[in-house]
Amino acid sequence: MRTIDSLDVKGRRVLVRADLNVPLDGDTITDDGRIRASVPTINELAGRGARVIVCAHLGRPKGKVTPEFSLAPVAARLGELLGRPVRFASDVVGDSARSTVEGLAAGEVALIENLRFEPGEESKDDEARGVFADRLAELAELYVGDGFGAVHRKHASVYDVPKRLPHAAGGLVVAEVEVLKKLTEDPARPYVVVLGGAKVSDKLGVIANLLGKVDRLVIGGGMAYTFLKAQGHEVGNSLLQEDQLDQVRGFIAEADKRGVELVLPVDVLAATEFAEDAEHEVVEATAIPADREGLDIGPKSRELFAGKLADAATVFWNGPMGVFEFDAFAGGTRAVAEALIASDAYTVVGGGDSAAAVRKLGLPEDGFSHISTGGGASLEYLEGKTLPGLAALED
Numbered sequence: 145m146r147t148i149d150s151l152d153v154k155g156r157r158v159l160v161r162a163d164l165n166v167p168l169d170g171d172t173i174t175d176d177g178r179i180r181a182s183v184p185t186i187n188e189l190a191g192r193g194a195r196v197i198v199c200a201h202l203g204r205p206k207g208k209v210t211p212e213f214s215l216a217p218v219a220a221r222l223g224e225l226l227g228r229p230v231r232f233a234s235d236v237v238g239d240s241a242r243s244t245v246e247g248l249a250a251g252e253v254a255l256i257e258n259l260r261f262e263p264g265e266e267s268k269d270d271e272a273r274g275v276f277a278d279r280l281a282e283l284a285e286l287y288v289g290d291g292f293g294a295v296h297r298k299h300a301s302v303y304d305v306p307k308r309l310p311h312a313a314g315g316l317v318v319a320e321v322e323v324l325k326k327l328t329e330d331p332a333r334p335y336v337v338v339l340g341g342a343k344v345s346d347k348l349g350v351i352a353n354l355l356g357k358v359d360r361l362v363i364g365g366g367m368a369y370t371f372l373k374a375q376g377h378e379v380g381n382s383l384l385q386e387d388q389l390d391q392v393r394g395f396i397a398e399a400d401k402r403g404v405e406l407v408l409p410v411d412v413l414a415a416t417e418f419a420e421d422a423e424h425e426v427v428e429a430t431a432i433p434a435d436r437e438g439l440d441i442g443p444k445s446r447e448l449f450a451g452k453l454a455d456a457a458t459v460f461w462n463g464p465m466g467v468f469e470f471d472a473f474a475g476g477t478r479a480v481a482e483a484l485i486a487s488d489a490y491t492v493v494g495g496g497d498s499a500a501a502v503r504k505l506g507l508p509e510d511g512f513s514h515i516s517t518g519g520g521a522s523l524e525y526l527e528g529k530t531l532p533g534l535a536a537l538e539d
């Protein structure tokens with residue numbers, strides 16, 4: 145991949161695709177890790193006299209203008225972190241974006257509104273995506289791909305725009321790929337992957353390929369309940385991907401065949417509702433009452449998971465073990481993070497919320513070998529897949 149060193153950016157309009165998909169509480173950013181990670185590339189380009197146009201997505205507004213997913217709060221925080229003003233365009237490729245870009249002087253930075261307010265961004269139809277990509281590309285003369293967390297998405301801003309403009313990979317993408325490449329080439333064994341979080345449907349998909357690469361797969365968080373159900377247990381109101389139960393039964397059989405150890409929670413914190421102060425109790429993972437939902441792994445599971453990490457030589461962890469945003473359900477995530485910090489293994493944490501959890505729990509970031517900004521992106525990279533956003537940058 146060409147790096148930004150190879151681009152002559154002085155005085156030119158450079159579109160930077162960043163991943164600024166940060167957790168929000170109302171319009172308060174609860175963790176700005178991904179914004180911080182985007183700062184070096186933007187600052188370098190601005191410092192070299194580029195007219196920098198940053199674009200990114202926030203949440204999943206599905207092609208509709210949704211005020212709660214506006215990037216306006218992110219623009220303010222980005223400006224503070226860059227130490228330079230950020231002009232915010234209130235649309236993506238409309239009048240506001242065009243006039244904001246026209247008004248940019250060399251060394252100035254703009255952020256356009258959430259890419260996913262436009263249906264073309266995520267469209268599965270190549271032509272529809274292409275039409276939107278044309279309009280986005282018209283804003284700029286050069287393209288820099290630096291949103292590592294989104295490189296697994298075949299979206300207009302990630303995949304189609306670099307086909308239309310001279311392009312290069314930003315420093316964040318280069319650094320992330322360098323670390324993850326090591327894990328795909330020759331990971332020290334035992335190699336353990338810990339999966340949790342809430343994007344169950346997306347992340348179940350990566351398991352088939354990971355089974356051929358890892359020695360042990362530890363599953364917690366919202367991911368665990370589809371496995372428990374596939375084993376024939378009731379999971380109450382817990383997060384469940386009903387339409388993937390057969391697929392999961394296949395994974396369980398495949399893991400067994402390949403000798404991959406599959407570790408599931410043995411107990412969970414079962415709550416009456418999805419709330420900070422929900423009444424809850426520890427129950428066996430095989431006996432979740434019908435009117436309860438599992439919001440964290442229980443104490444026996446924490447001990448079990450920590451034990452399964454103790455002898456690992458390489459660990460990749462994506463996805464919190466529970467709803468860590470609520471203090472009462474953060475214990476499982478803390479236990480796994482602490483086990484990683486205590487281990488001598490090469491440890492990589494991936495994902496916006498997983499990294500945010502580490503920081504929220506006050507754990508030392510340097511306790512891990514690497515904290516990646518990519519969750520799904522890192523997992524798909526580790527599967528050995530060609531990621532659309534990286535392939536487009538390599539062309």
Ligand SMILES: Nc1ncnc2c1ncn2[C@@H]1O[C@H](COP(=O)(O)OP(=O)(O)OP(=O)(O)O)[C@@H](O)[C@H]1O
Pocket residue numbers: 293340341342343344364365366367383438439440462463464465466467468469494495496497498499517518519520521
């Ligand atoms: N048992 C559970 N039930 C419901 N939600 C859960 C449960 N366990 C974890 N979560 C939620 O999962 C979310 C994070 O999941 P997600 O898959 O987005 O991880 P991530 O690390 O951010 O990865 P990515 O970067 O791909 O988004 C958190 O907001 C957390 O509250």
Ligand SMILES: O=C(O)[C@H](O)COP(=O)(O)O
Pocket residue numbers: 163165203204293294297343495496518519520521
């Ligand atoms: O949070 C992430 O993993 C990235 O920002 C991609 O978001 P997405 O899963 O909604 O495409």
